Amino acid sequence: MRCLKKIFLIVLFFTFTLKAQAVRLKDIMDVEGVRGNYLVGYGLVVGLKGTGDGDQTKFTVQSVVNMLEKFGIRVQKEQVKLKNVAAVLVTAYLPPYAKPGQKIDVEVSALGDAKNLQGGTLLMTPLTGPDGRVYALAQGPVSIGGFAAGGAGAQTQVNHPTAGKIPNGAIVEREVPMEDINSQSSILISLKTDDFSTTSEVAEAINSYLRGKFATPADLKNIELKVPEKYRGRVVALLGEIGKLEVRPDLPARVVIDEKTGTVIMGENVRISKVAVAHGNLSVTIKEAPEVVQPLPFGRGETAIVPRTEVTAREEKAKIVVLEESATLGELIRALNAVGATSRELIAILQAIKSAGALHADLIII
Numbered sequence: 367m368r369c370l371k372k373i374f375l376i377v378l379f380f381t382f383t384l385k386a387q388a389v390r391l392k393d394i395m396d397v398e399g400v401r402g403n404y405l406v407g408y409g410l411v412v413g414l415k416g417t418g419d420g421d422q423t424k425f426t427v428q429s430v431v432n433m434l435e436k437f438g439i440r441v442q443k444e445q446v447k448l449k450n451v452a453a454v455l456v457t458a459y460l461p462p463y464a465k466p467g468q469k470i471d472v473e474v475s476a477l478g479d480a481k482n483l484q485g486g487t488l489l490m491t492p493l494t495g496p497d498g499r500v501y502a503l504a505q506g507p508v509s510i511g512g513f514a515a516g517g518a519g520a521q522t523q524v525n526h527p528t529a530g531k532i533p534n535g536a537i538v539e540r541e542v543p544m545e546d547i548n549s550q551s552s553i554l555i556s557l558k559t560d561d562f563s564t565t566s567e568v569a570e571a572i573n574s575y576l577r578g579k580f581a582t583p584a585d586l587k588n589i590e591l592k593v594p595e596k597y598r599g600r601v602v603a604l605l606g607e608i609g610k611l612e613v614r615p616d617l618p619a620r621v622v623i624d625e626k627t628g629t630v631i632m633g634e635n636v637r638i639s640k641v642a643v644a645h646g647n648l649s650v651t652i653k654e655a656p657e658v659v660q661p662l663p664f665g666r667g668e669t670a671i672v673p674r675t676e677v678t679a680r681e682e683k684a685k686i687v688v689l690e691e692s693a694t695l696g697e698l699i700r701a702l703n704a705v706g707a708t709s710r711e712l713i714a715i716l717q718a719i720k721s722a723g724a725l726h727a728d729l730i731i732i
Contacts (some may be wrong), residue, residue, distance in 0.1 A: 392609030409491030417482035452480035619727035
């Protein structure tokens with residue numbers, strides 16, 4: 367067990383004491399106006415093998431009746447028995463500058479009480495945007511990337527059988543109106559990191575490449591870029607060139623904790639003030655050994671179960687480690703390794719250090 371603790375802390379140490387590496391500007395920036403849109407639609411998946419919605423799913427029954435009426439077939443709701451049809455919600459992402467005729471992927475999710483969408487086919491489904499207009503039409507066989515099967519006594523399942531995808535399952539029917547980027551005289555670049563130092567460094571890198579003061583930091587994540595004369599009408603080429611520039615983001619001091627999995631992620635700029643850490647374990651063991659007591663032969667009484675509970679408590683001697691002022695992440699990891707802290711205990715220690723005001727970093731719990 368102690369070996370596993372050391373492995374965890376050593377891996378954490380070597381992972382996050384590496385210096386920040388240079389990254390391409392295109393990987394950490396967005397351009398104002400260049401954005402996609404989410405689409406959504408309601409449809410029916412048919413051809414299921416008895417795993418569709420039940421008769422109690424009224425909106426699926428109504429949808430089937432409405433669909434049949436479009437084909438000139440009139441039926442009563444009471445005559446429709448559903449087993450091979452499922453109502454689904456269809457979602458898709460329409461990328462920027464998508465043109466009519468292009469194909470995009472769609473995701474299909476069961477909306478009623480269907481048990482499995484395996485082998486089903488999505489009927490033609492209009493996909494609408496936030497403005498209510500239809501931008502794509504989806505149709506095709508659903509792939510769930512797994513399976514679900516079982517019998518009366520056992521069942522097996524791989525992946526999630528009530529949600530799937532249709533690769534290239536939708537055809538774009540309408541283009542989203544967007545301003546011609548090549549006609550712009552200035553553009554706004556938004557960084558994916560909120561940091562003044564990184565914003566200033568990116569602006570300097572752009573100005574150095576363009577050999578002039580064209581980029582101006584507007585705030586902690588936005589940069590105003592005036593298009594140079596030689597790039598007028600060729601803004602796409604300009605963005606392609608500056609996107610290849612390499613910069614070194616100055617990451618903020620941050621500790622991210624996932625209490626559900628016991629994962630702790632630390633940035634390299636995490637610092638602590640001088641603090642003493644005492645770590646000890648208290649374990650309580652409860653054993654239940656019920657005893658059966660029977661009356662004497664021919665005696666009056668009944669057989670009874672008498673509880674027998676044994677409780678023991680053991681507390682390990684606390685280990686105290688003093689962390690000096692301005693301790694680095696590596697020193698913090700080595701100190702916590704010395705007291706034998708597991709990932710769960712590391713979370714509690716970091717929270718306590720933050721409460722003491724000695725951890726100089728944002729502590730984020732997810």
